[in-house]
Amino acid sequence: MDMHGQLGHDRRRFLALTAAASSVPLLSACGAGFGDGDSKSDGSAADDVTGSFDWQRHKGTTVKALLNKHPYTDALIADLKAFTAKTGIKVEYDVFPEDNYFDKLTVDLSSGRASYDIFMLGAYMVWQYGPPGWLEDLGPWMRNESATGAEWDQDDFLPSLLEGTQWSLKAGTPLGQGGQYALPWGWEANVVAYNTEVFNKLGLRPAESFDELRELAGTIKRKAPGAGFDGMYGVAVRGSRSWATIHPGFMTMFSRYKLKDFTVDGESLKPAMNSPEAITFTRDWADMVKKGGPPSWTSYTWYQCSSDLGAKKAGMLFDADTAAYFQAVKGASPAAGKIAFHPGPKGPDGSLATNMWIWSLGMNAKSKKKSAAWLFLQWATGKEHLRKGAIEYNHIDPVRKSVSDDPAYRDKMSELAGFIETFEAVQDQTRIQFTPQEQFFDATTSWASALQEIYGGKSAGPVLNGLADDLASKVG
Amino acid sequence: MSSSTEADHGAASSDDAAVAGAREKASAADRGSGSGPAAGAPPPAGPGAERSVPRWRRSLRPYLLIVPALLLTGGILYPFGLGLYYTVFDFAASKPQPDFTGLENYRRIFTDSSFWDSAWVTVLYAVGAAAVETVLGVAVALLLHRSTLVGRVLEKVLILPLMIAPVIAAIIWKLMLQPSVGVVNHLLRPFGLGGVQWTDTPTGALLSSIAVDVWVYTPFVAILALAGLRSLPASPFEAAAVDGAGWWFTFRKLTMPMLWPYVLVAVIFRFMDSLKVFDIIYALTEGGPGDSTVVLQIRAYLEAIRFQRYSFGLSYMIVLWAVVYLAAMVLVRYLGRIQNRAAEVSR
Numbered sequence: 001m002d003m004h005g006q007l008g009h010d011r012r013r014f015l016a017l018t019a020a021a022s023s024v025p026l027l028s029a030c031g032a033g034f035g036d037g038d039s040k041s042d043g044s045a046a047d048d049v050t051g052s053f054d055w056q057r058h059k060g061t062t063v064k065a066l067l068n069k070h071p072y073t074d075a076l077i078a079d080l081k082a083f084t085a086k087t088g089i090k091v092e093y094d095v096f097p098e099d100n101y102f103d104k105l106t107v108d109l110s111s112g113r114a115s116y117d118i119f120m121l122g123a124y125m126v127w128q129y130g131p132p133g134w135l136e137d138l139g140p141w142m143r144n145e146s147a148t149g150a151e152w153d154q155d156d157f158l159p160s161l162l163e164g165t166q167w168s169l170k171a172g173t174p175l176g177q178g179g180q181y182a183l184p185w186g187w188e189a190n191v192v193a194y195n196t197e198v199f200n201k202l203g204l205r206p207a208e209s210f211d212e213l214r215e216l217a218g219t220i221k222r223k224a225p226g227a228g229f230d231g232m233y234g235v236a237v238r239g240s241r242s243w244a245t246i247h248p249g250f251m252t253m254f255s256r257y258k259l260k261d262f263t264v265d266g267e268s269l270k271p272a273m274n275s276p277e278a279i280t281f282t283r284d285w286a287d288m289v290k291k292g293g294p295p296s297w298t299s300y301t302w303y304q305c306s307s308d309l310g311a312k313k314a315g316m317l318f319d320a321d322t323a324a325y326f327q328a329v330k331g332a333s334p335a336a337g338k339i340a341f342h343p344g345p346k347g348p349d350g351s352l353a354t355n356m357w358i359w360s361l362g363m364n365a366k367s368k369k370k371s372a373a374w375l376f377l378q379w380a381t382g383k384e385h386l387r388k389g390a391i392e393y394n395h396i397d398p399v400r401k402s403v404s405d406d407p408a409y410r411d412k413m414s415e416l417a418g419f420i421e422t423f424e425a426v427q428d429q430t431r432i433q434f435t436p437q438e439q440f441f442d443a444t445t446s447w448a449s450a451l452q453e454i455y456g457g458k459s460a461g462p463v464l465n466g467l468a469d470d471l472a473s474k475v476g
Numbered sequence: 477m478s479s480s481t482e483a484d485h486g487a488a489s490s491d492d493a494a495v496a497g498a499r500e501k502a503s504a505a506d507r508g509s510g511s512g513p514a515a516g517a518p519p520p521a522g523p524g525a526e527r528s529v530p531r532w533r534r535s536l537r538p539y540l541l542i543v544p545a546l547l548l549t550g551g552i553l554y555p556f557g558l559g560l561y562y563t564v565f566d567f568a569a570s571k572p573q574p575d576f577t578g579l580e581n582y583r584r585i586f587t588d589s590s591f592w593d594s595a596w597v598t599v600l601y602a603v604g605a606a607a608v609e610t611v612l613g614v615a616v617a618l619l620l621h622r623s624t625l626v627g628r629v630l631e632k633v634l635i636l637p638l639m640i641a642p643v644i645a646a647i648i649w650k651l652m653l654q655p656s657v658g659v660v661n662h663l664l665r666p667f668g669l670g671g672v673q674w675t676d677t678p679t680g681a682l683l684s685s686i687a688v689d690v691w692v693y694t695p696f697v698a699i700l701a702l703a704g705l706r707s708l709p710a711s712p713f714e715a716a717a718v719d720g721a722g723w724w725f726t727f728r729k730l731t732m733p734m735l736w737p738y739v740l741v742a743v744i745f746r747f748m749d750s751l752k753v754f755d756i757i758y759a760l761t762e763g764g765p766g767d768s769t770v771v772l773q774i775r776a777y778l779e780a781i782r783f784q785r786y787s788f789g790l791s792y793m794i795v796l797w798a799v800v801y802l803a804a805m806v807l808v809r810y811l812g813r814i815q816n817r818a819a820e821v822s823r
Contacts, residue, residue: 103781103782106781106782106784107781110569110784128569128784131569131570132569132570132572133572231656240762240764241761241762241763241764241765241766242762294656295654295655295656295671295673295676296653296654296655296656296673296674296675296676297676298675298676298681298761298764298765299650299675299761299762299764313656438569438570439783441782441783442778442782442783445778445782445783448764449763449764449765449766449767450766452764452765452766453765453766453767455765456676456677456678456765456766458766
């Protein structure tokens with residue numbers, strides 16, 4: 001009895017002690033769970049770099065890069081030996097397909113670890129990754145002559161591209177002010193590419209207005225199969241339930257109609273994608289897809305759009321110029337040599353406002369090798385590598401004026417009908433047309449979802465009003 | 477050094493001999509009485525051996541034995557507790573130093589119509605998938621029950637979908653269901669059904685997702701049902717055959733009541749898994765078109781990972797956990813009752 005009592009007492013004491021011991025890490029983890037309490041220093045690590053600029057400063061170091069599977073990445077990887085030869089720095093890298101890439105990057109950055117020193121990102125990602133302090137402000141590095149070689153030549157970048165990755169981290173404030181949270185590395189303008197063979201056979205011309213584009217898409221879908229283009233439809237545009245559906249052709253045409261995603265009133269944002277004009281436009285866009293778009297549109301990403309153009313399944317593509325370029329180059333697809341470029345429909349006032357995507361390179365704010373990583377960023381966005389990528393590989397749409405003006409590059413691109421002319425026609429009006437704000441991905445994913453519902457037959461007005469109501473509480 | 481080792485060794489040998497003697501006596505006593513440990517089981521250690529273990533080690537032994545269980549429990553409860561803790565804050569990437577908000581996240585979830593839409597889709601999916609898989613699984617098991625050569629070959633083939641990761645299966649099916657180049661419409665074309673937009677409508681997307689789930693997991697139900705069929709006692713069926721009972725009567729009154737506990741185990745697994753589905757739907761439809769296939773798990777993923785509202789996403793996961801837990805509890809209790817009933821039928 002005594003023994004039992006003692007044992008019972010011991011068991012209770014043991015359990016109490018165990019519970020207390022378990023709760024210590026739990027509570028301490030809870031206390032430290034929200035971020036790492038690392039109060040960001042005002043001083044940049046760039047300030048530690050002094051003396052004369054030296055490419056060999058970090059010889060023997062290894063930096064890690066996270067890259068998205070892309071022809072630009074292929075060009076980078078193919079030239080990495082040149083970087084190692086120049087700096088003595090080794091680059092280890094992981095490449096992920098785009099479907100998983102940003103989730104991988106998001107999870108990695110939010111974990112607060114420095115698994116990767118450098119990574120690819122789009123300008124929109126700056127709006128999500130910048131405010132939590134995950135991105136290194138590259139401004140101090142760019143300004144430090146000890147860290148940055150003179151040949152890097154910041155003024156050679158197209159100004160709108162550098163501005164596109166510079167932000168104050170405050171929702172609604174325009175780009176081009178505040179920290180430089182990434183460097184432009186490659187960009188894409190959203191224009192129309194079309195199959196010249198079907199256009200010639202049916203006697204068609206590229207659309208100059210949105211009404212013409214909708215008509216044209218329907219005409220191709222109706223007439224092309226009878227003209228020997230089996231299964232061809234009118235226009236390939238993205239449709240998956242993703243932010244990526246909104247930003248290419250849809251946002252470009254939306255902007256050419258002078259429509260806005262949000263209006264900024266002081267410090268608050270108000271959804272504007274449900275204005276009467278926006279409702280009409282969105283309804284017409286969904287109608288165009290129904291009458292002349294791809295079958296199974298709701299699953300369409302740029303991969304499907306691009307390959308349909310190349311496979312002669314789509315008469316037109318309204319998406320990134322690169323998506324058409326990769327099909328248009330000699331030997332790349334059945335439609336190669338028969339793809340031409342056009343700026344796309346103008347807005348009612350002749351606007352060629354174009355939304356762009358900027359493939360950028362950023363640095364992890366938690367990186368322990370920032371100085372070496374900065375040397376890599378300089379090299380990857382420098383004239384030498386980008387020129388080589390543009391001329392010898394498929395790293396087209398140069399972010400640097402010197403490369404886009406290079407005769408060898410122009411010679412290469414002149415083989416594609418209308419490419420240079422289209423590029424030059426839209427270049428001045430091409431910028432990020434979205435309002436910068438942290439909830440960008442939620443807003444655009446919900447917007448894509450609304451677009452799918454309208455395509456499915458729901459009335460555009462109520463759907464977009466519901467979307468605006470939902471976003472108002474999240475963004476405003 | 478060497479002498480002390482020998483002395484130790486001698487002492488140990490003497491102890492070993494004592495233990496061996498005690499074991500021998502105990503073993504002989506066991507043989508004599510005809511009771512005690514089963515043949516081959518280790519004999520109990522003698523009192524001499526027990527005395528040689530220090531008292532503190534004997535006291536510690538029970539606690540050491542529960543250490544693995546404690547570690548396992550801690551490994552489960554720690555992240556769960558942490559997750560639960562985070563749900564009472566407004567922790568997000570945009571708010572790394574959050575405020576305590578109490579049950580606000582749960583209030584937002586339960587007052588948000590999109591949660592109820594997701595809950596409804598989740599239930600439709602889980603019930604639909606589990607029901608179809610059960611019916612098909614049992615049917616396949618009945619067909620394979622007769623051990624013919626064809627049946628044995630089909631058993632091996634049947635298991636193939638289970639060897640494929642569900643996300644891969646969904647991608648394969650996504651390609652096969654593609655309206656213009658997919659093989660499904662190609663095969664349906666001769667019947668005038670070549671233009672079906674499988675995942676472009678809300679109903680089509682949900683049914684297509686369920687179909688992929690059924691393709692992957694019906695073999696799981698079939699294998700469990702087949703194992704159950706083969707373990708049923710033969711005598712009730714022989715008696716029914718002697719009495720001239722028909723196939724349908726035998727199936728209804730004997731086979732299913734006795735088989736149901738086995739099938740129910742599969743149903744419980746499939747229903748709980750289907751409530752938590754993510755991979756198949758996300759790979760096939762990404763939750764679209766519109767929000768028509770956004771099940772609770774996808775909404776939790778979008779909130780926590782894509783939109784980085786960690787606390788809100790975790791709250792979704794906790795709600796989903798509660799739903800699955802309650803469903804499992806009800807089903808397991810039902811399973812107990814069914815097992816008792818099946819035992820009565822087989823008697």
